[in-house]
Amino acid sequence: MNKLHLLLGVGLLFLGSACGAVEAESTFTFTSDQFKEKFNQVAKIENTDFIKSSKTTKDRVVFALDDTNFKKRLKALKALNMTDGKSAAKTHIELALNGQGKIKAIDVVGDRSDIINLTLVINTMGVIVRMLDEKLSDDGVTNLISGFGLMRGDNDPSIGKPITNFDKGSAYFCNNQLSQVSMTIGCIITPKA
Numbered sequence: 337m338n339k340l341h342l343l344l345g346v347g348l349l350f351l352g353s354a355c356g357a358v359e360a361e362s363t364f365t366f367t368s369d370q371f372k373e374k375f376n377q378v379a380k381i382e383n384t385d386f387i388k389s390s391k392t393t394k395d396r397v398v399f400a401l402d403d404t405n406f407k408k409r410l411k412a413l414k415a416l417n418m419t420d421g422k423s424a425a426k427t428h429i430e431l432a433l434n435g436q437g438k439i440k441a442i443d444v445v446g447d448r449s450d451i452i453n454l455t456l457v458i459n460t461m462g463v464i465v466r467m468l469d470e471k472l473s474d475d476g477v478t479n480l481i482s483g484f485g486l487m488r489g490d491n492d493p494s495i496g497k498p499i500t501n502f503d504k505g506s507a508y509f510c511n512n513q514l515s516q517v518s519m520t521i522g523c524i525i526t527p528k529a
Contacts, residue, residue: 363438484510
């Protein structure tokens with residue numbers, strides 16, 4: 337179980353049993369290589385960070401994002417005195433693979449300790465939402481992402497409670513915690529059965 341699954345608790349079990357939307361056999365229709373190619377195409381259009389490199393094991397592919405755009409945004413925020421300019425990009429994407437190498441879950445793991453990293457998580461989720469439902473309007477993407485609760489802060493009474501959201505073909509399970517628990521933020525995306 338990775339850091340995100342610990343943060344989210346029993347996320348995949350919750351989705352499978354409580355919602356009845358996800359079955360262990362469900363997989364996305366694209367390979368990890370196709371995911372990377374499509375992600376980078378959409379990221380270029382959206383002018384956000386793209387996948388730079390990957391590490392593959394038998395059951396997982398971990399993608400690191402190129403931080404060139406992150407650094408540009410960081411520099412712009414520093415010029416406005418909105419950051420000290422010392423943040424490092426902390427978002428990555430993990431693909432969980434089944435025994436046949438098919439993608440059964442997409443994990444986005446990031447950090448909300450500063451606005452620039454929170455923005456990177458939200459941008460990354462925007463790219464993935466756009467990939468998974470190309471017909472979704474800009475407003476539709478914004479509304480779906482808003483429903484993930486990624487911008488919840490410590491004063492939000494729902495902080496620490498997982499949020500499940502669905503669109504045409506995917507289930508999204510997102511959470512963040514009180515700052516004193518963890519600044520990690522993330523989502524698990526699975527195909528709907």
